[in-house]
Structures are given as C-alpha cells and as structure tokens.
Amino acid sequence: MKYLTGIFLLLLMQTATASQCRVDGGGWIDVTQDSVSIQVPVKTNPGTGLILLDGYQLECRYTPDGFPALFRDYWHTWDNALIPGPKFTSYRMGLRIKNTDYPVPVGRRIHIATMPNNGRGVNLNTYMYILIQGSPGNPIDIVQGDLLGTMVLKQTNNTGNPLEPIVRVYLYADNSFVVEPSTCTINNDQAIDVNFNQVDRTRIGESVISTPITANIRLNYSCPDPGITLPITITLKGPPAGFDSGVLNMSNPDLGTGLLRAGVQVRPEGAFQTNIYNSSGGDDVTFALTRRVGSTPATGDFSGSATLVMGVP
Known part of the structure; x- marks a missing residue:
C-alpha cells in the first residue's frame, strides 16, 4: 500500500x-x-x-x-x-x-x-x-x-x-x-476636403505637372508637448490609381489625384520632410487632378480618399 x-x-x-x-x-x-x-x-x-x-x-x-x-x-x-x-x-x-x-x-x-x-x-x-x-x-x-x-x-x-x-x-x-501613439495632429485632426468644383473634362491634364485643375491646401502641424523642434515626415497613405502609381485612385477609373509639395510630386506611400519649430509648423501643398493618357473621363461626381500621417525620419 x-x-x-x-x-x-x-x-x-x-x-x-x-x-x-x-x-x-x-x-x-x-x-x-x-x-x-x-x-x-x-x-x-x-x-x-x-x-x-x-x-x-x-x-x-x-x-x-x-x-x-x-x-x-x-x-x-x-x-x-x-x-x-x-x-x-x-x-x-x-x-x-x-x-x-x-x-x-x-x-x-x-x-x-x-x-x-x-x-x-x-x-x-x-x-x-x-x-x-x-x-x-x-x-x-x-x-x-x-x-x-x-x-x-x-x-x-x-x-x-x-x-x-x-x-x-x-x-x-x-x-x-x-x-498611432502620438497626439500630434495635422489640421487639428479634422478631415481635409479637396474640392475641385465643376471640372471641364477636356482641360484635365495627363500629369500632375501639366494639369491646370488644382486645389491648394494649407497643412498645419501641432504637438501638445511644448518646445518641440525637430524634422518630421508627412506620408501620403492611400491606394494608387490603376493607370499611374504616382497618383491617388479615384472612383472614376480614368481619374487620379496627385500631391505636390514645393513643386515635387509625392507618390502614394511616399513622404516629404519638413520641420516643427516650438511644437508647430505648416506647409502649403497642391492637389492636382489628372486623367488616364488618351482617355475622356465620363461625366459625373467622383471621389477618393487618403490619409496624411506625421512621423519622424
């Protein structure tokens, strides 16, 4: 036992x-x-x-x-x-x-x-x-x-x-x-409305440099912690157009929207470098409407979406 x-x-x-x-x-x-x-x-x-x-x-x-x-x-x-x-x-x-x-x-x-x-x-x-x-x-x-x-x-x-x-x-x-663990914001975290208004489809250019259909937007950067001065990156997050990987996809498959900062094109998933001085900063950027080469886009409303993300180099 x-x-x-x-x-x-x-x-x-x-x-x-x-x-x-x-x-x-x-x-x-x-x-x-x-x-x-x-x-x-x-x-x-x-x-x-x-x-x-x-x-x-x-x-x-x-x-x-x-x-x-x-x-x-x-x-x-x-x-x-x-x-x-x-x-x-x-x-x-x-x-x-x-x-x-x-x-x-x-x-x-x-x-x-x-x-x-x-x-x-x-x-x-x-x-x-x-x-x-x-x-x-x-x-x-x-x-x-x-x-x-x-x-x-x-x-x-x-x-x-x-x-x-x-x-x-x-x-x-x-x-x-x-x-995203940072509370720094672009335009106070509000949606940025890029409105091209009424567009003559015959005037839309085939590249972001040549098109006359543009919209200028001011980007304002701010961080709640005081005294921050350092370089930052702004990354464009969004799907590229099927006909041009350098511009954002639109609901109309013959249209795309490109981003220019200081005359330089920023591709989807690309970024540009800028700076924050004493916890704030800003840039003027241009959104440019383009069309597929050789196309005549259909009339009607169109839309697209993307996100701008602040980060560090």
Whole structure:
C-alpha cells in the first residue's frame, strides 16, 4: 500500500501546477514547459493618456484532474511582468490588470487570478497598453503573427506543492492593425476636403505637372508637448490609381489625384520632410487632378480618399 500511496502523491504533485488557457471561448491550450503561446485578436481603444490593446477575452484554468475543488492555483505578476514585443520597445508600455494600470517595469506579486479546481476558466482581465505621447512618433504597424508582448507570471497554489513555476504567456497578434501613439495632429485632426468644383473634362491634364485643375491646401502641424523642434515626415497613405502609381485612385477609373509639395510630386506611400519649430509648423501643398493618357473621363461626381500621417525620419 505504501508503494501505491507514493504513486498517488506523485501524480497529485504533477497535476497541482497544471493549467490551460483559451481565447474567446475557443479550445483549451495546455501550459507546457511553464509557457503558453496565445493568438489574440486585438482592438485599439483610446483611454485617458493611453491606448489599450484589448478586444479579446483570455481565460485560464486549473486543468481538470478529478481531485477536490478545494485545490487552487494563484497567478501573480513577477519581475518585469511585461516584456513588450519588438515593435513596442521604444514606447512607454504597461499592463492594465483588473482596470488598474501598472507602467513598465511591472513589479511582482500583483494578483491576477485565482483558479479553483472546478474546470472553469477565469478571465485574466489583463491587457497591454501604450502611453500616448505629445511629440511626433511613427505609427506602429502590427502584422498578424507579430509578438505583442510576454507576460511573466508566478503560479502558486494551496496544495502544499513546493514548486512555484514562472509562467510566460506569449501574446501574438491574430490580426493586423496600425496604432498611432502620438497626439500630434495635422489640421487639428479634422478631415481635409479637396474640392475641385465643376471640372471641364477636356482641360484635365495627363500629369500632375501639366494639369491646370488644382486645389491648394494649407497643412498645419501641432504637438501638445511644448518646445518641440525637430524634422518630421508627412506620408501620403492611400491606394494608387490603376493607370499611374504616382497618383491617388479615384472612383472614376480614368481619374487620379496627385500631391505636390514645393513643386515635387509625392507618390502614394511616399513622404516629404519638413520641420516643427516650438511644437508647430505648416506647409502649403497642391492637389492636382489628372486623367488616364488618351482617355475622356465620363461625366459625373467622383471621389477618393487618403490619409496624411506625421512621423519622424
């Protein structure tokens, strides 16, 4: 009987630290070698002074093993509890744990979850966030599969098991998204309406240099942090026209709109360099309407859209 009792206790010790996790009610994933890799669908939600990377529910549980439900695991943060992924290393990050924010470096022993041995998942209610900044910075382009960050947690229990493993939860993006942590703005973040008004289709030129159909727009740059003087870039984001990759696509397939700054054409996904002095600046730019070579565009309304993005060289 002593031999059988010894085997029983050994099995109890092995299962006492076992855990599983899942996302949005999906299949359970075993925590193996004290780590688990999770694919999470992320949304970016602005908060007070931060952008929250949430939009999913991450649950973990004490792996069902048939033992009494009085057994429990406890998950806490540990040293450097958040290690941001490579694309976030130059930004100020943190963890929101049960609606309380902890900036990096996140310390140890912050309680996250208690997991009874009842087979039920417990929502960790813990998300990464980015602190926004009042100076220019480049948008963060997250691609599906990117490592968002690693949570370093300590797992304890009430089973008498002396093992207290470190659990690393690797969070990978299950979707692509772009997040802009800077609060600097172009034209106070208001939409820029480029209106060519009534256009004689016979006068539309075939290049941004030759066309007489243009609209001049003033771009004003501002940052809330005082005393910022540095070079910046303004990038034109939008789909190119099918007949000319140097101009923006319009709803009329024979039309395109180009951007000129100081007489130099800026292509879609291209940029020009300018400056901010004492947290403000500006440029005059020209939008030019063009047509496909040899075409006579159909009459009627047309439209297009693009985004101007402020960044740093």
